[in-house]
Amino acid sequence: MIEVERLTKYYGRLPAIQDVNFRVESGEIVGFLGPNGAGKTTTMRILTCFSPASSGEARILGMDVRNDSLKIRRQVGYLPENVPLYSWMRVTPYLEFVARSKGIPRSKRTEEIQRVSDAVGLNGVRNRIIHALSKGYRQRVGLAQALIGDPPILILDEPTIGLDPRQIREIRELIKGFARNRTVILSSHILPEVSQVCDRVIIINKGSIVAEDSPSNLARRHGKASRCRVVIKGPEQEVKALLKGMSEITAVETTGIAAEGEVRLMVESEPDVNACPAISRAVVAKGWDLLELAPIHVSLEDVFIDLVTEESTEDRSADSSSAKEQST
Numbered sequence: 001m002i003e004v005e006r007l008t009k010y011y012g013r014l015p016a017i018q019d020v021n022f023r024v025e026s027g028e029i030v031g032f033l034g035p036n037g038a039g040k041t042t043t044m045r046i047l048t049c050f051s052p053a054s055s056g057e058a059r060i061l062g063m064d065v066r067n068d069s070l071k072i073r074r075q076v077g078y079l080p081e082n083v084p085l086y087s088w089m090r091v092t093p094y095l096e097f098v099a100r101s102k103g104i105p106r107s108k109r110t111e112e113i114q115r116v117s118d119a120v121g122l123n124g125v126r127n128r129i130i131h132a133l134s135k136g137y138r139q140r141v142g143l144a145q146a147l148i149g150d151p152p153i154l155i156l157d158e159p160t161i162g163l164d165p166r167q168i169r170e171i172r173e174l175i176k177g178f179a180r181n182r183t184v185i186l187s188s189h190i191l192p193e194v195s196q197v198c199d200r201v202i203i204i205n206k207g208s209i210v211a212e213d214s215p216s217n218l219a220r221r222h223g224k225a226s227r228c229r230v231v232i233k234g235p236e237q238e239v240k241a242l243l244k245g246m247s248e249i250t251a252v253e254t255t256g257i258a259a260e261g262e263v264r265l266m267v268e269s270e271p272d273v274n275a276c277p278a279i280s281r282a283v284v285a286k287g288w289d290l291l292e293l294a295p296i297h298v299s300l301e302d303v304f305i306d307l308v309t310e311e312s313t314e315d316r317s318a319d320s321s322s323a324k325e326q327s328t
Contacts, residue, residue, distance in 0.1 A: 001026040001183045002047065002153065007056035009042050016042040017207040020056070026152075029175070029184040031198035031215075033191070035308055039207040040187045041081065044155050047185070048078045060153060074102070077146035081158040081187075083138060084145075087131035091122060091141055094130060098145045116144040120174055136167035143174065154184045160193060172197055191301040201300065203307055210307050219298040220272075227296040228276050230265045231258065234288035239263045242282055248275040262291065 002024040009016045017039035024030050034040045045051040047058055049069040058065045060072045086094055092113060099109045117123050120140040125133060130141060139159060146154060159175065160168045172193055178184055188194050194201060195215045203211040203218075211218055232239050243252045243265065251268040258264040269275040276293055283290045 001028075001061060002185070003057075003059045004043075004047075005057045007043065007046065007058055008054050009039075009046060009051070010054045015207050017204070020204070020207070020209055022202050022209060022212060024183055024185060026183055027181075028200060029186060029198045031194040031201040032185055032187045032204070033194065033201060033304060034204040038204045040204060041157060043204070044078075044080075044157050044185070044187065048076055048155055049073055050078075074149065075151050075153055077149070077151040077154045079142050079146045079154070079156045079159055081161065083142035085130050085138060085141060088129065090127055090129055091133075092126045094141065095144060095148065099148050102149045104149060112148060112150075115150075116147040119147060119177075120144045121170075134167075135162050136164070136170065139163065139167070139171060140174075143171070147178075152182055154178055154182055156184065157187045158189065159186065160188060160190055168193060191299070191304055195300045203304060205308050211303070215300045218303045219300060226269045226271055226273055226275065228267050228269075228279070229255070229292060229294045229296055230263075230267050230279060230290075231292035232263050232265070232283055232288050233261055233291055234263060234283075234286065236263045238286075239283075239288065240265070242286065243267055243279065246275070246278060246282060248273055248278050266296070 004020055004022050007020040008018050020039070020043060032040055032043070042051070046053050046065060047060065049065050049072050052066065060068075061075055063072050063075075065072060086097075089097070095113045095116065096109055099112055104112050117126060120143045122137070122140055122144055125137055130138060133141070143156075143159065146156070156175065160171050163171065168190065175184060175186065175197055186194065186198060198215065200212070200214050201218060202209060213221065230243075240252055240254075240263070243249055248269050249267055250270060253266045253268075254264065255266045256264045267275060267279065274295070276295060280290060280293060
């Protein structure tokens with residue numbers, strides 16, 4: 001459905017992206033993540049034929065973005081980070097303008113506008129001026145314009161930016177509904193939302209892809225340790241000494257405020273090592289009360305921060321080594 005190979009874009013001498021490779025299959029919702037300036041928007045602008053690549057290839061439905069720009073634009077619905085709304089227009093005339101721009105025949109425009117309005121929940125505000133709408137409804141208008149023409153591919157750049165929690169939930173459910181018969185690439189800084197919506201995640205940093213997998217697989221592969229939360233009723237020093245002496249455990253740390261006679265701890269072990277059964281047996285053998293024992297799962301946010309931090313650390317090390325070589 002979407003194929004990207006060695007995609008590179010320069011602005012002057014500065015590379016925005018370099019040798020980017022990925023593939024998105026039909027019906028997938030893929031999260032495209034990265035810090036500010038990582039190359040997310042540049043990649044999306046190339047895929048939507050808004051900006052040309054310097055080198056490499058990108059194909060949409062088998063069509064090349066260089067040679068088949070107009071055909072691709074008819075197959076892609078695009079919601080940029082800054083939604084292109086004419087705020088002085090009312091909702092229905094604006095959608096009529098978009099439908100006309102996309103080549104929807106006059107005889108089908110009313111039906112098409114009704115379809116997208118139903119899809120995103122705009123029917124109650126179609127006669128209102130766009131600038132008078134809430135941020136949530138303006139985002140819905142942006143989604144509606146992306147859906148006009150029923151494109152099989154949606155590319156959404158920060159679709160929930162600036163929304164409150166209720167509006168984020170509403171937009172999230174809309175996006176999940178879109179994927180029943182569409183392919184969606186979604187960029188967002190709200191990583192818990194990405195975890196709930198996306199089948200797969202691509203992380204880009206400094207113009208290069210640094211990770212690609214499902215959110216759960218990324219958490220499992222890139223988690224630096226397994227952790228669990230433990231609450232034990234027993235003598236604090238003895239409890240800590242017992243846990244620190246276990247071969248499965250690499251770190252023990254007191255967390256929060258515990259009730260009198262209780263110890264609240266965060267216990268860490270090597271990745272892929274589940275220390276919970278061993279902790280349970282050891283505590284019971286001592287005759288102490290095990291009040292809580294629960295694994296702490298690595299989140300997509302943890303993985304994202306670790307990957308971006310690792311890249312930054314490697315760059316600083318390389319710069320330091322280069323500086324030393326030049327001074328000798």
